[in-house]
Amino acid sequence: MTQRSSLVAAAVALAIAGGAGTASAQTEIQWWHAMGGALGERVVEIADNFNRSQSEYKLVPVNKGNYTETVTAGIAAFRAGKPPHILQVFEVGTATMMGAKGAIKPVYELMAETGAPFDPSDYLGAVTGYYTTTDGKMLSMPFNSSTPVLFYNKEAFQKAGLDPNKPPKTWPEVGDYARKLVAAGYPCGFSTAWQSWVHLENFSAWHNVPVGTKENGFAGLDTEFKFNSPLHVKHIQQMADWQKEKIFVYGGRRNLGNAKFASGECAMYTESSAGYGGFKKNAKFEFGTANLPYWPDVPGAPQNTIIGGASLWVMGGHSKEEYEGVAKFFSFLSLPMVQAYWHQNTGYVPITSAAFELTKKLGYYDANPGRDIPIHQMGDKAPTANSKGLRFGSFVQVREIIYEELEAIWAGQKTAQQGLDDAVQRGNALLRKFEKASR
């Protein structure tokens, strides 16, 4: 009885939905994204502008929660046979998406099939490299990309007798500065967000050493982690030692430690360039932006840093007409005006060189010094096999493992060597499992 009535209800709903579809005559494009708060409002603006720019397609942005929730929602929808057209996936999910052949449509294929104007060389290599195959095929459309930089509290520098216009360049300098800050009465010298992304992943690229074999996983699934090299161990052990003197204070997972910088507790802080907006809003002092520090005794350092953030993946199984709409939106998204707007209003970097040039020409960097640091830091040197990005299966889980092991190191339960060895060993086990599952 109830079953029959629910069937009737479903049929009625279908009829209404079908009727609505034919009435509006617009093709609807679903865009599932993970941008909340102010960023979510920017996403809606971009979608509105696209919808106003043409009348054939209607782009519908839907917020599905945070990054992991959005990916999970996309996967569940695919398994239920109802995937969205566009799914925003964070950078560490790249290998997972790539491995899902048949579930996704690579961007280069989409652009070729729909005949949309598309030249990969328009895009910033440092950004697209992460989402491009070794033979130069772009798999997903970069959307929000950032890179880690050093934020420092100018007022605190002044109080500790340091020059507020001379941020530390190297890690030994960070140590010296922090010691002076602690001596001046600050409870903490420096802290960090995204410990794995900044101090292992970007640390490796910045010093041109591999995170894993096979070009950091770009060249094959049979890759193994290498982030327990003497250089990695030296850096992590140094931070663990600093932790004892409060030169470094651990602030929690992800960017939970941001409050430590914004409240003035820690005067130096390594965080994504996209953290700028939050600090601008919450910090009651003048702060500066500087390049990520490096170890001066490493030949060739600094190389370039890699991106974090997310890209837009096109899901498989949709009609040609719908794909044309997606391609049209990607062309719109790549317009210099759209990119410059996104870059200036969010702290993410632009994805095309044209947008960077446009922002420069508008005098934006003169009015907002330091906002071009991430772009230079990523793009001034051509990326090497160690610095174009990472492509490891199950990397989301590997990052969890790294968090656990680093926390054990910071708490003094393990030495840096032990902790990193264990993380590499546990990570490799997951890589083998992923290799097996994707065969």
Add this chain to the structure above:
Amino acid sequence: MEKRVVFRNRVLPYILVAPQIAVTLVFFIWPASQALYQSVLIEDPFGLSSEFVWGENFVELFGDPWYLQSIQVTAVFSVSVALLALTTALYLAVQADRVIRGAMAYKTLLVWPYAVAPAVAGVLWLFLFNPTLGIVAYALRKLGYDWNHLLDGRQAMYLVVIAAAWKQISYNFLFFLAGMQAIPRSLIEAAAIDGAGPARRFWTIVFPLLTPTTFFLVVINVVYAFFDTFGIIHQVTEGGPAGATNILVYKVFRDGFIGLDLGGSAAQSVVLMAIVIGLTVIQFRYIERKVHY
């Protein structure tokens, strides 16, 4: 003459129990069998390829020191939460039972925390104890105690135990109070006339007569600590630092929904299911014998 009610219709009894069977099938048997099925597969998240691997996921699980640590953490956490929530609630119930004036107000206030969702309770406690912003953390630092549950696993455990127990105290309190009020006054008065003090009256009369309630609450509290504390762990520690508060149910979630390791996560939930079934059987077979009804 037979006094039992007998259904003459052979089909009717089946129809009457059908809704219950259907609910059990859809909401318990079916998902549980899915978990069992998934636990013997290695599958990619999209379900495009899967391989049957027998017990490989389980072998891997029990060879993983972090999983064994998680079992240990769960044991410590559950026992602590149940003990703290039960003893505090019992103490409060005894006190509330004696209050004559304004008893209603006390009781109402004590029940309030139960209305708070676990995730919200987690956030509240997190605000109090946040090492940078929390008022309690600030007070502790002023007293010379370095509070940083982000780094210190022991402190993190204290925090989640307190937060989880705090939420359950109200529930236990209600049941204890009701149980106590069901104990005949005459028994207690008789003991008082015989010269037994309050403590003796409690241990020889009230506590034994409360055992059915206590037993029921032990079962409920253990299940609560195993499953319902998920929101608190998620908000307060995310299982950290270094896995110090990574209880089994939280690990299932992290490996399955964040790590997208479906086979491994399913194997964990099968183990979890077995543990809880085992615990409940033990409670009913051995502890229940000591219960006076």
